[in-house]
Amino acid sequence: MKKTNFFWVSFSDLMVSLFFVMLVLFAVAIGFSESERRKAEDAREASEQQLKKIQEIQESTKQLPEEYFSYQPQYKRFKLNKQIQFQRGKSEIESQYKPYLIEVGKSIQSLIERLKSNERSSNFEIKYLVVIEGMASNDNYPLNFELSYNRALSLYRLWKEEPIIFDPEICEVQIAGSGTEGLREYAGFEEYKNQQFLIHIVPKIGRIIE
Template sequence: MKTNSTNLFWTSYADLMTALFIVMLALFILSYKLFQDRQGELEVLASQYQKIQEIEAALSALEGEYFRFDSLNKRHELNIDIAFKSGKSEIAPAYYDKLQQAGKTLTNTIKNIRTDQQVKYMVVIEGMAARYTNERDLWKNQSESERDFTYRLSYERALALYKFWENNGVTFDRNTFEVIIAGSGFFGAGRYTGTSEARNKRFLIQVIPKIGTLDKGKP
């Protein structure tokens, strides 16, 4: 009787150890697979990051007569001082030639970037507006209705630039570009202040490379 009990114990113990071994083996295989998958994801991300760094370096070719790079905010801005009439979004004819050349410089620079990966470019055209500096009008800078007006105004300025480019042979191929029109009104990063406030009547251009595809939306 004692022998049978002992045999039963060792049989059960062996079965238990076998089951535990199988569980541990399964967990090891699963962990190894997850590690391999994670390692693969990290390698892809590292490759994409390196490619974006290379593209951003290539975009330095924009810098020159028509664009300057804001190193603090990591973006480009038009190197053309546009003087809008107060409260207006129309671009004066005096700036047409330079703006057209700037647009061609932008699109040609991006088209000439060679890469072995599928890269799209999000181009953000941001219009801005100057705050009131005349003492009698300072209250308008705190007025909600005035702030709303400058949001619309700065957006319309950005839209005016996009339409000007569109009507003058500067095209943004949808297979390469996604264009975002924006207006930051009195706000936005990297504004001029003090006696240079009037220089905020300007455009900012942000070029954001994206590895992969951009959702074009439904036709």
Template sequence: MKNRETSFFWPSYADLMTSLFFIMLVLYVVTVVVMQGTIGVDAEKFKQIRDIERALQELDSTYYSYDEGNKRFKLNADVNFPSNQSDIDLLPEPVRQQLLEAGRQLYRKIRVLVEEKNINYLIVIEGNTQRNAFNYRYTPDIGYNLSYQRALALHKFWQRNGLDFNRFQNCEVLIAGSGYFSKSREADEDRNRRFTIQITAKIGEFK
């Protein structure tokens, strides 16, 4: 009786193992196919973003310089606000004209790029504030507030002159003030009164 049961067991066991082997093989093939498709899509997205970054770096160097380390642009206009002021109209006319032309350059570039409908753009307009020996240590909040107001003033200045980036459906603008602590600060504090612009491209929808 035992020999008869054994004779039935081993063929059944072999059939079961063979079936499991084929199931695992099919799952492996499906997984490889799915992963190859995902890698292909990610590679295409990466290429699109790299193409966008190269296009943005073609902004006129008269008005922009690119900070490679922090992946953002600095407006070359030597913005020298009066102390504790954020009103763009207080700046000399040549400086305002330079800021306006910088805005036009950026607007034209974004207008071309947003034609690619599956790509969204985040534009961060960042204001900066010059340090002195005491302000960044004892009154950091003043720096944050002032630099934010200056960035907002630039955004409104561009809007008043027909450069409203919010018109583009797939473009979002953020206003930021880094106070005395921007990552793009330079050793010469006189050069830390400038604006910086950061542009991030994102494939798909904003979540």
């Protein structure tokens, strides 16, 4: 009888010990789950804040003056308000357009400088890419791609002569020519209007400093 009592006492002690072990493991599991939940929430909040900052940066590049530019949200690009005409097969900018195009360059330069010193951008590790894209009308000219590039290059050289120089520490300028390809607005009797400059201002976001 004594042996039987001893057995049940030992068994009950074992069960109590197992109960406490399970209780401790349960508490640890709950604590770990709560910690992981908080980490997930913190990561989500950080991602939302970073997304908001990125959206602010993207919106800031749309501050070019409406006097010179029209923003096309469907294409996410700027076009010049004034139609710049070239002689067929020529890339030289005619003198009548130069004052307007010089003001265009100054307004872009001013925007980049403003973004550089903007307090909202002070915590961003960011640079900008300005793309000058030349386009050509589809008039069966055999060298439209080269021609559109040379027209964009003529605009860039005009700016440098002024001089309108973009700080290479924060801004890279690229020259592009899309010829008769790309997103084109006009066709038929308005085809000549595709002979234009497009300006793309692209923020290059590196590390976002908290």
